[in-house]
Amino acid sequence: MAQQPYDRYYKAAAPLPDYTNPEIKTLFISGLPDDVKAREIHNLFRHRPGFDACQLKYTGRGNQVVAFATFFSHQSAIAALRALNGVKFDPDTGCALHIELARTNSWRKRKPGSGPYVVIDNRDRNNAQGSSSDDGGSESDDPSETDKQDSGDEDDVVNAKSGGSAGVDGAEAAVSNQEDKATEGNTQACSTLFFANLGPKCTEDELKQVLSQYPGFNVLKMRGRGGLPVAFADFEEIEQATKAMEELQDTQLESSDRGGLHIEYARSKMRKR
């Protein structure tokens, strides 16, 4: 297919989003199903390094819903964009997220006392905006449905099962046998994770800040090995370590000058205390 004669026109008229504008710390998310909840958006981003807050907006155009997610830095916004853009948000409909840098930063600062996310409803005059929610404590765990989206950013192969009738059998083999399975390389599942591919200026605080968002996170230990730091993160349960590993695999820390995080199960569990 050759170039359209119109190319020159919309290049001039509608410039593409500027992915390099370092001012922008807010992402614009579209491609959402119209029954999406603000909580789902929050769960999608809450573990991403540098995440600040998000808002869900009913545009008033039909049932279209869009969302904005604000980060503490442009860099972390970009990292989340790259990790989540194109992810199938709803496996049933094949609904894929489209994420770009927002044209302008979210002006809405987080007010003390307001929840971690905000809903703006322009569908009609029924609803006022600015209602914030708190799902029974900010530490509440994610429902497992939203989990798959994060890990699905590289491979959607897992979706083969979706739509099937899972769990009807009751106590079937649904219990994950991660103790004898190796999700990473050939190492055994372990409640301690090994972090590599860290940048030289990665700090313990930076990693802690990311990891402390994960349920079950216990202790972090960093070792400077000749030049490149590595880290060990201990979790209460293997499942919790697994989840953190899946979600954080390949994510770019702000400190990183190389690729994203490389995470494996540690070869041995962190010593107790």
Added chain:
DNA sequence: AGCACA
């Protein structure tokens, strides 16, 4: 590919 602490 790089896995420490006791």
